[in-house]
Structures are given as C-alpha cells and as structure tokens.
Amino acid sequence: MSRLTGLISCNYRLNELQNLVVSRPVASVPFGGRYRLLDFTMSSMVNSGIRSVGVITPPNNRSILDHLGAGKEWALDRKSGGLFIMPGAHRALLPRNNKFSLKDIRMNIEFLENETADVIVVSACNYVYNMDFSDMLKQHMEQGSDVTLLCKAYRTQALNQLQQAKQNLVVVDEEKRVWGMLAPEAMKDEHMEQQSFFESDFREDLRIFCDIFLISRRLLLHMARAYEDAEYADIMDVIGENIRQLKVGCYMYDGYIEPVYSLDNYFDLNMALLDTRITGELFTADRPVKTKIKDNPPARFSGEGRAIRSLLSSGCQIHGRVENSILSREVKVEPGAVIRNSIIMQKCIIGSYAVLDHVILDKMGNINSGTVLNGQRDALIVQGKAAVI
Numbered sequence: 001m002s003r004l005t006g007l008i009s010c011n012y013r014l015n016e017l018q019n020l021v022v023s024r025p026v027a028s029v030p031f032g033g034r035y036r037l038l039d040f041t042m043s044s045m046v047n048s049g050i051r052s053v054g055v056i057t058p059p060n061n062r063s064i065l066d067h068l069g070a071g072k073e074w075a076l077d078r079k080s081g082g083l084f085i086m087p088g089a090h091r092a093l094l095p096r097n098n099k100f101s102l103k104d105i106r107m108n109i110e111f112l113e114n115e116t117a118d119v120i121v122v123s124a125c126n127y128v129y130n131m132d133f134s135d136m137l138k139q140h141m142e143q144g145s146d147v148t149l150l151c152k153a154y155r156t157q158a159l160n161q162l163q164q165a166k167q168n169l170v171v172v173d174e175e176k177r178v179w180g181m182l183a184p185e186a187m188k189d190e191h192m193e194q195q196s197f198f199e200s201d202f203r204e205d206l207r208i209f210c211d212i213f214l215i216s217r218r219l220l221l222h223m224a225r226a227y228e229d230a231e232y233a234d235i236m237d238v239i240g241e242n243i244r245q246l247k248v249g250c251y252m253y254d255g256y257i258e259p260v261y262s263l264d265n266y267f268d269l270n271m272a273l274l275d276t277r278i279t280g281e282l283f284t285a286d287r288p289v290k291t292k293i294k295d296n297p298p299a300r301f302s303g304e305g306r307a308i309r310s311l312l313s314s315g316c317q318i319h320g321r322v323e324n325s326i327l328s329r330e331v332k333v334e335p336g337a338v339i340r341n342s343i344i345m346q347k348c349i350i351g352s353y354a355v356l357d358h359v360i361l362d363k364m365g366n367i368n369s370g371t372v373l374n375g376q377r378d379a380l381i382v383q384g385k386a387a388v389i
Helices: 015-021 037-047 062-068 102-107 109-114 134-142 156-165 184-190 195-199 217-226 235-241 263-272 276-282
Strands: 004-009 052-057 082-087 119-123 127-129 147-155 169-172 178-182 202-216 248-252 257-259 306-308 321-323 338-340 355-357 359-361 372-374 381-383
Touching (some): 004 037, 015 263, 015 381, 037 052, 037 119, 102 109, 109 217, 134 147, 178 235, 202 257, 257 263, 355 359
Parallel strands (some): 004 119, 306 321, 359 381
Antiparallel strands (some): 127 257, 169 178, 169 202
C-alpha cells in the first residue's frame, strides 16, 4: 500500500494503569501473555501492506527500542521505507496529555517531508485490534476526504465507559460528513432535554472515535507549520477548530477494537482472550499479530501440573494448578501452587502452595511459598516489577 504511511503516537501517559506504567510507557505494557500493546497497531499496519512506519516515542523509550529493534519481526528492516523510531517532546514540559501532539510532529517533520505517500494513517498505541486499512483508505479516496476518522457504533449504555476511556463522540450529518466531536458528558448535557435520545439503545448518527485516523500528508505538514506557535496544540484540536472548512469523513469499523484505559479494563480485555470467539477474530492465520521472537521451549507440565481455560506462553514450567489465567513467558509455578483469574508476566516464580486469585503480577515477581493473595474483580491486587512477597 504505497499510498499509505503509518505513524504511531506513543508519547502520552496512561496513569490509570498505575504500577504497570511506572517504569515503562503504555506502548510496552504486556498483553495476552506474549505481546505488547504496540504490537497490535504495528501488525495491523504491516499486514495492510504499509512498508514505512514511524513510531513517536516518549523519553522513557528503552523498552520500546528493545522490543522493536530494527523492525525485523514486522519485515520493516528494509533499505526503502522501513521502521523509523522518533523522539517525542518531553511530557513534563506539556500541561496537557495530548495523544497527537503537533509538537511531536514538528520535531520529526523530516519524516513527513521525505515520505512520498499521499495519506498518513495516525494511530494511538493503547488499542487492541487487528484490521486491514485498505477499505478505510478506499473510502477516504473515493469521498475525497481531508481526514477520515475510524469509529465504531455508539450505544447509550456505554456512556460511563466512554468517559473513563476519554473517547469522543462523533456526530455526522445526512451526507455522513463529520460536523462535530464532543466528549460524552458534553453530548449528554446538550441533549438532556431530549430523553428519547438516551432511551434508544442504538444511534446510527453517533459514533465513538477510536483514536485512529487517515489524514492527507500535505494537510498534516500544513498544520504543523501553521500552528508552530501553538506549543500545546493537538492534531484533533486543530481538526475540531476547522471542521467546517475540512472534509472529515467517518469510517465505521465493525470488527473487534477496544481501548486499554484502566487497570480493571486491562484485566477484562486480557481475560476476554480466553473467549475463542474473540481470539478467533484477533489472531488469524492471514493477519498474524507479530511480536518480538523469543526462542523458548514449549510450556512444560510435570505429573501434577494442570491448566484449565488458560493461556500459557513458551518456556513456562507448570508443576501446580492454573485456572482461568494468562501466563507470559518463562513463568514457573511450583508444586501445590494455585493461580486463578490472574495475569502473571514473564519470568515470575510462584512458590509452592502459594495461592493467587485476581492478581496482576508484573515481570520477575517472586511469590514466596505459602503466600496467599486473594483479590476480587473490583479489588485487583497489582504488584510491580520484581516484587518479592
């Protein structure tokens, strides 16, 4: 897809993930046992035929650099195009937590100037999805849009979730042209007098913006230069200010796409991978989600080791019992240990006769023998890197 270049914004905070982002950016947060959140966006772009991808990284980018390397796993170690790792503005100097900061674009404007693609697909890095951008690009070109927003259907029951995820509602006119973007609370206030508006389960004229959009390369360059003095401007702010002058389209995506925005939501999305309907949609043979390769042996079970409705990664040693849980690479579960409803990240050791329920344990954690950690769905126990308990 030579007419499309990828640009992934990773230079923003997601403090709601608490311990999981103390020493790593959100793009590097482990997901599903063997992946990082960034893998889903990277893989979607590469599987769509995009051969040039820029990744705007935060100052604490070591884990991103280590994970991506030269882009070999995504076939981006190329002489023409390939993977471009770019620095972002230091967030301590910015009063707002912009996902698509124009300052980040200005700092790396040479990337856009040297590209030949007509259109840039810009994406955040905290979404779990696996899509082909070809149809979105086709609609963008056929409609002659300056910008096309990726959206999914809005249901009124999801209003609280939208507020937590900080996702905007997109309003379109009769010709399916976007004429407004509003936060959920603003939309509710505006239509409060129209009770029938919220009694409906489904609104065809409202959509959720999923922090992914197509934009003309020339327009993005013009924005970066025209708003040079706007130190803290976000691309979406500029689009919103000029929405009457721009032709902004809306592409409705009906596949699986969910944002990671809180610890509870992160836990739920991981647990959703135990549903074969969801894994069947996310992980397909023709559109693999690619990640950094680790040469580990398969998971190994002793005579007493058991795993029920769980995902186990390579290199795990299971001598105890694992139920309804997700284990990353090289996790060791010693004899008599029981893990239920938990997410255990790589190289953790669960001591003999320890019991874990509703726990998120970051990498290299060590749970001593006989320890009992009983969390609940609404009161998860979360331990940071290299915790010893």
